[in-house]
Amino acid sequence: KKVARTLEAGELVTDSLVIEILEANLQSDACKLGFMLDGFPRTLVQAEKLDSYLGEHNEPLNNVVEFKVNDGVLVDRISGRMIHQASGRTYHEVFAPPKEHMKDDVTGEPLMKRPDDNPTVLKRRLDIYHEQTAPLIKFYADKGVLRSVDAMQSPEKVFQDICEHFKKVKS
Numbered sequence: 001k002k003v004a005r006t007l008e009a010g011e012l013v014t015d016s017l018v019i020e021i022l023e024a025n026l027q028s029d030a031c032k033l034g035f036m037l038d039g040f041p042r043t044l045v046q047a048e049k050l051d052s053y054l055g056e057h058n059e060p061l062n063n064v065v066e067f068k069v070n071d072g073v074l075v076d077r078i079s080g081r082m083i084h085q086a087s088g089r090t091y092h093e094v095f096a097p098p099k100e101h102m103k104d105d106v107t108g109e110p111l112m113k114r115p116d117d118n119p120t121v122l123k124r125r126l127d128i129y130h131e132q133t134a135p136l137i138k139f140y141a142d143k144g145v146l147r148s149v150d151a152m153q154s155p156e157k158v159f160q161d162i163c164e165h166f167k168k169v170k171s
Contacts, residue, residue, distance in 0.1 A: 010121035012128055015045050023053060043132045047139055063169050064140040065162060067151035075122045082111040 003021075006013050018040065026035060041047040054061055069077075080093035084104040091098045091111060098104065102111045116125075140146040147165040151158050 010124040069151040
């Protein structure tokens with residue numbers, strides 16, 4: 001609930017709460033063979049705490065993917081999202097619109113938009129990103145684990161580039 005209220009206000013979740021949630025999840029059976037984090041870490045403090053935790057558990061961090069995308073395009077992409085809550089199906093006002101406005105193609109049930117998927121909130125979150133998260137690019141580049149992907153390309157090309165990066169890490 002704390003996380004939902006914070007996101008709806010266009011703010012980022014505090015480092016301490018995120019670390020608490022992360023550590024609990026990384027200790028679960030689901031992460032025994034490895035894990036992928038999406039949107040974490042967001043600050044240098046979080047990155048340092050993640051490094052410390054992974055070091056204590058002898059788990060190397062071997063790949064960080066940066067999606068490079070123009071802020072304006074990102075706002076357009078995110079503010080146009082629509083979700084069918086029951087199934088998780090996603091739509092987009094421009095790129096993948098439903099057959100009938102705000103109705104799921106399969107069930108006809110209403111679609112929803114997340115309260116934080118609006119231009120005002122997104123612009124505030126992007127300001128926070130540039131201030132707090134962008135420094136992580138240098139942090140992980142210096143460690144030799146950063147992989148940058150041009151996310152202005154088609155989703156298929158972005159996926160292909162990510163797969164190529166992961167293949168390089170495995171070999």
